[in-house]
Amino acid sequence: MSEPTPHQLPEKAAQTTPENPWPLRTLSRKIDEYVERMSPLWVEGQLIEITRRPGARWVWMTLRDADADVSMRVMAPSGVVDKVQPELQQGARVVMQAKPRFYVKNGSLSLFCRHIRLVGVGELLARVERLRQQLQAEGVFDPGRKRALPFLPRRIGLVCGRASAAEKDVVENARRRWPGAQFVIHNTPVQGPQAVTGVIAALEELQRTPEVDVIVVARGGGSFEDLLPFSNEAMIRAVSACPVPVVSAIGHDVDRPLLDLVADVRASTPTDASKLVVPDEAEERRGIALGRERLRGALGHRLRTERQGLEATRARPVLADPTVMVTRPRQQLDEVRARARASLQRRLHAQTENVTATRGHLRALSPLGTLERGYSVVRTADGHVVTNRSEVEPDQILRVTVADGDFASRVLGAPEPDSQKETA
Numbered sequence: 001m002s003e004p005t006p007h008q009l010p011e012k013a014a015q016t017t018p019e020n021p022w023p024l025r026t027l028s029r030k031i032d033e034y035v036e037r038m039s040p041l042w043v044e045g046q047l048i049e050i051t052r053r054p055g056a057r058w059v060w061m062t063l064r065d066a067d068a069d070v071s072m073r074v075m076a077p078s079g080v081v082d083k084v085q086p087e088l089q090q091g092a093r094v095v096m097q098a099k100p101r102f103y104v105k106n107g108s109l110s111l112f113c114r115h116i117r118l119v120g121v122g123e124l125l126a127r128v129e130r131l132r133q134q135l136q137a138e139g140v141f142d143p144g145r146k147r148a149l150p151f152l153p154r155r156i157g158l159v160c161g162r163a164s165a166a167e168k169d170v171v172e173n174a175r176r177r178w179p180g181a182q183f184v185i186h187n188t189p190v191q192g193p194q195a196v197t198g199v200i201a202a203l204e205e206l207q208r209t210p211e212v213d214v215i216v217v218a219r220g221g222g223s224f225e226d227l228l229p230f231s232n233e234a235m236i237r238a239v240s241a242c243p244v245p246v247v248s249a250i251g252h253d254v255d256r257p258l259l260d261l262v263a264d265v266r267a268s269t270p271t272d273a274s275k276l277v278v279p280d281e282a283e284e285r286r287g288i289a290l291g292r293e294r295l296r297g298a299l300g301h302r303l304r305t306e307r308q309g310l311e312a313t314r315a316r317p318v319l320a321d322p323t324v325m326v327t328r329p330r331q332q333l334d335e336v337r338a339r340a341r342a343s344l345q346r347r348l349h350a351q352t353e354n355v356t357a358t359r360g361h362l363r364a365l366s367p368l369g370t371l372e373r374g375y376s377v378v379r380t381a382d383g384h385v386v387t388n389r390s391e392v393e394p395d396q397i398l399r400v401t402v403a404d405g406d407f408a409s410r411v412l413g414a415p416e417p418d419s420q421k422e423t424a
Contacts, residue, residue: 028104035102076113093119153213157206162187166218166270173274190219195229218249230257249273371403
């Protein structure tokens with residue numbers, strides 16, 4: 001009988017199965033091998049913890065990302081730490097050369113530090129300036145995108161440190177100006193590594209809060225390093241994308257973080273922010289009282305002017321004797337009617353005379369007028385008008401028309417021929 005074949009482990013992680021898994025020691029060893037192949041690198045962060053025992057060869061520190069909630073343990077020889085001048089303090093911003101290390105027994109990852117360099121204020125200022133130029137080129141600070149603050153917000157969102165002087169200044173001064181001011185306060189770190197993520201989370205929460213019409217981000221004064229989170233790119237872009245108007249009230253008047261440039265309104269101090277977000281009740285009441293006085297004066301002046309105009313109108317003769325409004329137009333109407341009647345009569349008389357004259361002319365020219373002068377018209381029986389005696393015969397009956405009628409006539413003799421007439 002042959003011996004069993006030794007169990008073969010998968011070479012790669014993708015080859016593992018439920019029936020043929022890796023032991024945990026194999027996974028830890030694989031991770032250690034992978035991490036060990038990584039090259040030393042330079043990494044930046046903020047020291048939030050430094051643990052050093054007297055006489056110890058090693059110094060343990062915790063390095064945290066300056067803009068995110070990410071941290072890692074760091075081990076450094078005491079000689080490397082001692083070379084840093086000035087002496088390393090908690091909260092210092094550093095750049096260190098380190099090699100990642102994985103501890104197989106507990107599965108932890110840390111950094112082995114070989115060199116540490118403090119990040120100076122000058123370098124931080126240069127970084128902020130480069131970021132400012134980049135964002136300005138993108139139009140993030142464009143004045144055209146800034147929005148006006150509401151005259152009287154229904155609710156005011158406030159992002160500040162817990163129990164901070166900035167919170168007290170904003171709330172107390174705002175309520176002193178407008179007692180009914182309502183706040184939705186989000187307390188968050190405003191200094192250190194958690195400041196950026198905390199402020200961004202508070203902004204996002206206030207955007208979703210009903211009736212929040214304006215958001216104030218407030219913090220008291222401090223050093224350049226203390227205010228550095230308010231020049232962070234992630235925070236600047238979060239404020240730029242915020243649909244609610246944002247007021248920046250960071251530090252004192254001389255402090256100018258990039259948040260001041262992207263905010264819709266910049267307040268020189270937290271106290272100044274309270275003056276910007278709510279009106280002054282006393283001043284508004286004075287304005288209302290002054291407006292009422294002006295309105296009352298204008299209304300009184302208008303009434304006096306109208307009364308004077310009414311009195312001047314009533315003093316006119318037409319209003320002194322209201323019947324004039326009827327009698328005068330009636331007289332004018334009668335006069336117009338008389339002139340029209342006279343004109344019509346003149347025209348009728350002229351036309352009558354014209355008709356009479358025309359009638360006389362027509363009568364003089366008509367056959368009837370000729371008949372009245374003694375002439376007559378002789379017709380044959382068939383109505384033919386006789387104009388020549390040769391047209392009639394003896395004993396022929398003719399019809400003779402005179403002025404007042406007609407009568408019959410008989411021809412007595414034969415007509416004389418035209419030739420005999422001419423000879424005679």
